[in-house]
Amino acid sequence: MNVLIVEDELLVADHIADIIQSQGANVVGLARDVEEASTFLNSHTLDLIFLDIFLENSNGIDFGRKLRNTHPNIPFIFLTANIDKETLREAVDCKPFSYISKPFQETDIIAAIELIKSSNHGTNGLKIKSSDGMVDVPFNEIFYIVADGVYCNIHTEKRSYLHRASLTELMNLLPHAEFQRTHRSYIVNRNHIQAKKSDNLIVANELIPVSKSYRNLF
Known part of the structure; x- marks a missing residue:
């Protein structure tokens, strides 16, 4: 796995790099701003980018927006400190793979790497076991998912699938x-x-509840 770190605080970038390398991944470079990040982007095959939102000389959100448009298959994870509601909305609109809040724990970085490795990133759907056997359910056909005990109901346009798994x-x-x-x-x-x-x-014409802790994401 090739990882790029875009972070203008050298100590933070070095710390992230040490954690990534301890997990057997390769850090292709440390970029201090968007210009340096673009150079790495154009000269390396990347599997993951850690991207600070607040860069000293450039805007991480703008770069995230560019990544989503020009390199949609490269997942990126925003690194965030305390941000206001409007900045959070802009970050969400960039559709990052995930977020890590500063100050972070070593386990946050490790978990992010493992999620990328084990996720369906690069595929187009979920493979689930249903009453019809194994079924591939395209992501774009899934409307919403509801927990039901030890199962989840996956609602699509055509039907619902009962799948044994937790929401997490x-x-x-x-x-x-x-x-x-x-x-x-x-x-x-x-x-x-x-x-x-x-x-x-x-x-899908259904009322979906939003808990208070999630409301600022919509």
């Missing part, structure tokens, strides 16, 4: 750019949100 397990397999947890019992596909209310979303 499924969230780890879904592309975070498209899917967001809204509640301890719900995950929604952002692309299928029809309307937003203060404490609910409408998806």
Whole structure:
């Protein structure tokens, strides 16, 4: 796995690099700004980018937006400190794979790497076991997912699938750019949100609850 770190604080960048290398991944470089990051992007095959939102001489969100448009198959993870609500909305719109808040723990970086390795990134759907046997369910056909005991109901346009897994397990397999947890019992596909209310979303004409802790993400 080739990883690029875009971080203008050298001590932080070096710390992330040490953690990544301890997991057997390769750090192709440390970029201090968007210009240096673009050079690495054009000269290396990258599997993951750690991207600080607040860079001294450039804007991490703008670079994230560029990545989403020009290199949609390269997942990137935003590194964030305390940010205001509007900046958070802009970051969410860039559709990063995930977020890591500063100050972070070593386990946060390790978990992010493992999620990339084990996720369906680069694939187009979930492989689930249903009453019909193993079924490939395309991501873009999934409207929302609801926890039901030790199972989850995966709702699509044509039908629903009952799959034995927790929401957390499924969230780890879904592309975070498209899917967001809204509640301890719900995950929604952002692309299928029809309307937003203060404490609910409408998806596939169904009312989906949004917990207070998730409301600033929509």
